[in-house]
Amino acid sequence: xxxxxxxxxxxxxxxxxxxxxxxxxxxxxxxxxxxxxxxxxxxxxxxxxxxxxxxxxxxxxxxxxxxxxxxxxxxxxxxxxxxxxxxxxxxxxxxxxxxxxxxxxxxxx
Ligand SMILES: [Zn+2]
Numbered sequence: 001x002x003x004x005x006x007x008x009x010x011x012x013x014x015x016x017x018x019x020x021x022x023x024x025x026x027x028x029x030x031x032x033x034x035x036x037x038x039x040x041x042x043x044x045x046x047x048x049x050x051x052x053x054x055x056x057x058x059x060x061x062x063x064x065x066x067x068x069x070x071x072x073x074x075x076x077x078x079x080x081x082x083x084x085x086x087x088x089x090x091x092x093x094x095x096x097x098x099x100x101x102x103x104x105x106x107x108x109x
Contacts, residue, residue, distance in 0.1 A: 018060060018071075023048050026062065030073030037078045045073030053086055 018026075026048045033041050035049065051070050052058030064070045074082075
């Protein structure tokens with residue numbers, strides 16, 4: 001998290017606020033981290049992750065129209081990791097993506 005362009009002018013993945021009730025519902029539905037990044041995951045879901053990033057048209061609905069999850073519970077460490085990767089990719093092809101080889105179990109496109 002070193003980039004300095006964080007002016008919060010527009011909502012971004014991880015920066016959006018979900019209603020507390022919805023957040024609790026998601027965390028209850030996914031009590032364990034859905035990202036499960038090897039070597040990082042702390043297993044217990046504490047945050048809600050937008051599977052489709054807001055910048056890519058992701059909604060704040062629990063599920064997408066096709067029935068795939070849009071909001072899933074993740075742990076802080078994985079969330080941080082994935083958000084960093086997403087912003088890196090968005091910034092220009094992901095020249096310095098950390099640990100490219102990891103795959104996420106069906107939660108990222
Ligand atoms: Zn995790």
